Amino acid sequence: MTIEIMAIIPEIVLVCSGFLVLMLSVFMGKGFDRVAAPVSVAGLVASAVTIFIFNVGHLGSFFNMSFIVDKYSIFFRLFTIITAIIIVGLSSYYINGSIIMKRNTGEFYFLILIVTTGTMLMSAVGDLIMLFISLELVSMPTYILAGYAKTNEKSNEASLKYFILGVLASALLVYGFSLIYGATGSISLVGIAGAIASGNLLAGNYLIITGIIMAMIGFGFKIALAPFHFWAPDTYEGSPTIITTLITTIAKLAAFAGFIRFLYVGLNGFGKSLWIVLFIVVLSLLSMILGNLMALPQKNFKRLMAYSSIAHGGYIMIAFAAATTGAQWAVFIYLMAYILMNLGAFAVAMLVERGRDSEEIAAFAGLGQSNPFISICMIIFLISMVGIPPFAGFLGKLFVFKTGIENNFTWLVIIAVITSVISLYYYANVIRQMYFTKYEGERSKLKVKTPVVYLAIISFCAVATILMVIIPFVFVGISQGAVVAATGIQ
Amino acid sequence: MGFNILTLITFIPIVGVLTLTVYPKRAEKSTKYIALVTSLITLGLAVYLWVIFDPSVAGMQFEEKYQWISNVNIYYYLGVDGISMPMVFLTALLTVLGVLVSWNIKDKPKAFFALLLLLEVGMVGVFLSLDFILFYVFWELVLLPMYFLIGIWGSSNRLYAAIKFFIYTLLGSVLMLVGILMIYFNSGLQTFDMLELINNGMGRSLQNWIFFLMFMGFAIKVPMFPFHTWLPDAHTEAPTAGSVILAGVLLKMGAYGFIRISLPILPEATRAWAPVIAILAVIGIIYGALACLVQKDLKRLIAFSSVSHMGFVMLGIASLTPTSVNGAVLQMFNHGCITGMLFLLVGMVYERTHTRMIVDMGGFANKVPLLSGILAFTAFASLGLPGLSGFWGEFLVLFGTYNVNTVFSKVMVYIAVVGIVLGAAYLLWMLQRVIFGNYNDKLGDMKKITWIEFVTLAPLVILIVLVGVYPTPLINMINNSVVLILGM
Numbered sequence A: 001m002t003i004e005i006m007a008i009i010p011e012i013v014l015v016c017s018g019f020l021v022l023m024l025s026v027f028m029g030k031g032f033d034r035v036a037a038p039v040s041v042a043g044l045v046a047s048a049v050t051i052f053i054f055n056v057g058h059l060g061s062f063f064n065m066s067f068i069v070d071k072y073s074i075f076f077r078l079f080t081i082i083t084a085i086i087i088v089g090l091s092s093y094y095i096n097g098s099i100i101m102k103r104n105t106g107e108f109y110f111l112i113l114i115v116t117t118g119t120m121l122m123s124a125v126g127d128l129i130m131l132f133i134s135l136e137l138v139s140m141p142t143y144i145l146a147g148y149a150k151t152n153e154k155s156n157e158a159s160l161k162y163f164i165l166g167v168l169a170s171a172l173l174v175y176g177f178s179l180i181y182g183a184t185g186s187i188s189l190v191g192i193a194g195a196i197a198s199g200n201l202l203a204g205n206y207l208i209i210t211g212i213i214m215a216m217i218g219f220g221f222k223i224a225l226a227p228f229h230f231w232a233p234d235t236y237e238g239s240p241t242i243i244t245t246l247i248t249t250i251a252k253l254a255a256f257a258g259f260i261r262f263l264y265v266g267l268n269g270f271g272k273s274l275w276i277v278l279f280i281v282v283l284s285l286l287s288m289i290l291g292n293l294m295a296l297p298q299k300n301f302k303r304l305m306a307y308s309s310i311a312h313g314g315y316i317m318i319a320f321a322a323a324t325t326g327a328q329w330a331v332f333i334y335l336m337a338y339i340l341m342n343l344g345a346f347a348v349a350m351l352v353e354r355g356r357d358s359e360e361i362a363a364f365a366g367l368g369q370s371n372p373f374i375s376i377c378m379i380i381f382l383i384s385m386v387g388i389p390p391f392a393g394f395l396g397k398l399f400v401f402k403t404g405i406e407n408n409f410t411w412l413v414i415i416a417v418i419t420s421v422i423s424l425y426y427y428a429n430v431i432r433q434m435y436f437t438k439y440e441g442e443r444s445k446l447k448v449k450t451p452v453v454y455l456a457i458i459s460f461c462a463v464a465t466i467l468m469v470i471i472p473f474v475f476v477g478i479s480q481g482a483v484v485a486a487t488g489i490q
Numbered sequence B: 001m002g003f004n005i006l007t008l009i010t011f012i013p014i015v016g017v018l019t020l021t022v023y024p025k026r027a028e029k030s031t032k033y034i035a036l037v038t039s040l041i042t043l044g045l046a047v048y049l050w051v052i053f054d055p056s057v058a059g060m061q062f063e064e065k066y067q068w069i070s071n072v073n074i075y076y077y078l079g080v081d082g083i084s085m086p087m088v089f090l091t092a093l094l095t096v097l098g099v100l101v102s103w104n105i106k107d108k109p110k111a112f113f114a115l116l117l118l119l120e121v122g123m124v125g126v127f128l129s130l131d132f133i134l135f136y137v138f139w140e141l142v143l144l145p146m147y148f149l150i151g152i153w154g155s156s157n158r159l160y161a162a163i164k165f166f167i168y169t170l171l172g173s174v175l176m177l178v179g180i181l182m183i184y185f186n187s188g189l190q191t192f193d194m195l196e197l198i199n200n201g202m203g204r205s206l207q208n209w210i211f212f213l214m215f216m217g218f219a220i221k222v223p224m225f226p227f228h229t230w231l232p233d234a235h236t237e238a239p240t241a242g243s244v245i246l247a248g249v250l251l252k253m254g255a256y257g258f259i260r261i262s263l264p265i266l267p268e269a270t271r272a273w274a275p276v277i278a279i280l281a282v283i284g285i286i287y288g289a290l291a292c293l294v295q296k297d298l299k300r301l302i303a304f305s306s307v308s309h310m311g312f313v314m315l316g317i318a319s320l321t322p323t324s325v326n327g328a329v330l331q332m333f334n335h336g337c338i339t340g341m342l343f344l345l346v347g348m349v350y351e352r353t354h355t356r357m358i359v360d361m362g363g364f365a366n367k368v369p370l371l372s373g374i375l376a377f378t379a380f381a382s383l384g385l386p387g388l389s390g391f392w393g394e395f396l397v398l399f400g401t402y403n404v405n406t407v408f409s410k411v412m413v414y415i416a417v418v419g420i421v422l423g424a425a426y427l428l429w430m431l432q433r434v435i436f437g438n439y440n441d442k443l444g445d446m447k448k449i450t451w452i453e454f455v456t457l458a459p460l461v462i463l464i465v466l467v468g469v470y471p472t473p474l475i476n477m478i479n480n481s482v483v484l485i486l487g488m
Helices: A002-007 A009-055 A071-096 A105-123 A128-146 A153-184 A189-198 A204-223 A231-238 A241-266 A274-295 A301-322 A325-356 A372-386 A392-406 A410-436 A452-470 A472-487 B005-022 B025-052 B084-101 B109-128 B132-141 B143-153 B158-186 B204-221 B230-237 B240-265 B267-294 B298-319 B322-353 B369-383 B389-402 B407-435 B451-469 B472-486
Strands: A060-062 A067-069 B061-069 B074-080
Touching: A002 A009, A002 A060, A009 A071, A009 A105, A067 A071, A071 A105, A071 A241, A071 A325, A071 A452, A105 A128, A105 A241, A128 A153, A128 A241, A153 A189, A153 A204, A153 A231, A189 A241, A204 A241, A204 A274, A231 A241, A231 A301, A241 A301, A241 A325, A274 A301, A274 A410, A301 A325, A301 A392, A301 A410, A325 A372, A325 A392, A325 A452, A325 A472, A372 A392, A372 A410, A372 A452, A392 A410, A392 A452, A392 B132, A392 B158, A410 B143, A410 B158, A452 A472, A472 B061, B005 B025, B005 B061, B005 B074, B005 B084, B005 B109, B025 B084, B025 B109, B061 B132, B074 B084, B074 B109, B074 B132, B084 B109, B084 B240, B084 B322, B084 B451, B084 B472, B109 B132, B109 B143, B109 B240, B132 B143, B132 B158, B143 B158, B143 B230, B143 B240, B158 B204, B158 B230, B204 B240, B204 B267, B230 B240, B230 B298, B240 B267, B240 B298, B240 B322, B240 B472, B267 B298, B267 B407, B298 B322, B298 B389, B298 B407, B322 B369, B322 B389, B322 B451, B322 B472, B369 B389, B369 B407, B369 B451, B389 B407, B389 B451
Parallel strands: none
Antiparallel strands: A060 A067, B061 B074
16 A cells, blocks of 8 residues: 555655645745746656656556556656646746736646646556546646636637537547446456457447547547647637647647557557547548648747647547557657657747737747847757658657558558648748848847746757757657557567 | 768768857858868868779778667668769869858858758768668758758749748658658568668569659659749749759759669669650750740749750660660769859859849950850850760760660650750850840949959869860769669
8 A cells, every 4th residue: 555655656746846836825925936936846856756766666557557657657757747847947937927927826837737747647547537537637727727817818718618628528538438438347448458358348349439439539629639629729829828838738748648548558459440540540631631721821820839739630640540569659759759849939939929029920020130049949840840850850750650651551641741741831931930021020129038948948949859860769769668668569 | 991981071061060050140251261161171071082982893882881760770871882972072062162152142141151061961961871761861951951042042032932942842852751661661671771672572563653752752853844843933043052052963862862762772663654754854855945045034044954954864864774874974963063153153143243134134255254255165065065074964865865776765865956956056045145245334344253253163164174075984983883773
């Protein structure tokens, strides 16, 4: 029993530091703003340290198979923590730069830490109930955070839309889970896999397939895959940019982490069933085409990123359709690359937003002249998103396409590469603004202020984006080890 | 070998790029010296490589192979043979000239030279890499610097030209990537090693599909006839150094891809597709030449002449005989020198007159005799005057194609010869309008040729004459590798 508790000490530490932040905000008054981010980061670091102390070397499953500590969850949780540290690092300057945002900051950091906890749990789930709870632990705080700019109408709209569609998704998800439970008589993922393997299913395959597809619709909502993406553009645009960053990174990571567990552990052996593959292929196809085409006319940077993230989800789905071990670490590599470049791009966007009071793509005008360093980094992030080497996005696409072709989805890959050429156009639009267009606003706003934290984070993301291609064996090794651990397949 | 010379040649320019990026903005004027030194070191190494290169060996030399991504068999694998050697040299040389011709650039020189050197890394890398993924990485590395060179330093319609170039060529290369991945899985070898893949066991119909995908990548780059529309825009709008490198090296990457990848790895498909390529090539020759006749813009005229001349390269490749492929490689080298030089000259003319319109020109022979003389010389080289280098490439291509001795190949040669005649027509007519006739006084006084300009042009003049008079060593070097690749 004592050992069981030790397995989730990292999460406990994180929740505690969340409450600590909340308490401090109540009792410290004005001085709180200075300590909020450092305390949160300290909590995250402590959580990472406890992963090394209590999890590494103590692999196994805990709490009646509902919480699994393996390389996969360790890797995922560490990666989540790094992402969270970056987001907290970006928060302080962004929040303090706006009157609307700058209140109840204690709650803000508290909620971010809770989202992080949810994502960490998600990667370690062993049964459907844990999966659902973790997903809600990620979703609920994000609904609140999306409406964090309380007096901003768009932020309210974002929050409400996200909430209503998110709850609908959760309902579908949990209904799907109940059907799966009904068909297999088990809620643990391993148990479900066992029932599928033995062929001992209630009502044959129909019940479970219905359940799986409903659950996948739920995941599709959370990941924002077409045609379940309708909330994404409005929510991305309306939310405060720091929360948009959170939604595209940590919340997405959570959905994918759960999806991988669900599909490859729970449905092990079922993942290649025709209906499921077909469903994933349709999701992938629609996401790639709609995401990229709808991004073309966008003028708002965050809306653009919303459609771009839908498209990226579509690319990742190719690997899910392939459903092999190789495909899974392709997903990993892609996710790592995607999150690094997304964090970087949003960091630059937040600087521009603060410096020039606009979220439009046009606000990037002349940035290449006024802030050469962050503009070069922005080019790296954008080009990496197109998938042009030598940047991380290329590695992700390479592996995803490779598994696609390996499993006879060549036609899907061809559509993927053509749509990624289309994506070049809208990413290059941002580059065009930065380098080929003159800034026509007030002169005082020409040079964008760049705090040291931002510079550090942006350089970190840029360097990592390049290193992923130059020394890929490190990243590939990590993700391969993690996948082998999660599925037990060599 | 005590050191990895190929890695050095490829990545020395990166050192220059990094130096330039950290270079203080105050001293921006001296960035050109850094660029010049870096590109000269690269050129020196390329010359040294040529000296120690053994032309009698047909296969790869100075190979370097290190594991890059182990579990999918991706290697860092470089090597040079008789086909890539001239291309590497050409790249290094044209980069130096590109730096020289941009000597007086005022607008953001630091970024300009950094991009130029970055471009060099990509181009040299393409010619040296023997691993598909590495090849692809370098292939794509070229796009971004060129996009910025056109987009920032280009002329009036630059934004359109830049994005058109970028999207068009990216479309080709991603299709090529799909082809590469298909080869990886269907060859049964699970490797990206180009040399190993020569012995693949792919069936004919599969080869045909893969060939089509690779064809898109290469044909857009060359560019072959229906895919050429990005070229006139990009060439015309690019700054002089950009045009020189575009015409001199970038177009060769496509043809090089055909020779290095399509011929040995997809031999059956190549044979099946060869007539199509030949027809497109010949259409390109005639169409390019006809388009030249109606151009009003001098730079656009030379851009279209590239379409025509690259048609000969593709015809040579499509004929699949050693002689014709030798001619194609030689033509690649010569076209790089000659068209590169034409673009240099147009750039110099534009700097003096600030117009590219042929109508506004005329009578240059009296005002700037030396410049006009060199222009005439280059035009003659371009139209294939015997004794200058342009002759040999076209001659070998036509000779080799004719020797295939089928009705089809003969018809191709007859049409291509018409292309040569048309080539003479548009070049001579251009000369007549530009250097003879009455001088347009609105242009003001024209500066005599400066010593930097002279230094820029001299190496190419020497090369054109040298190869024109005595092409044997070059042909021998190319021939050994070509024979090996054709498997004859």
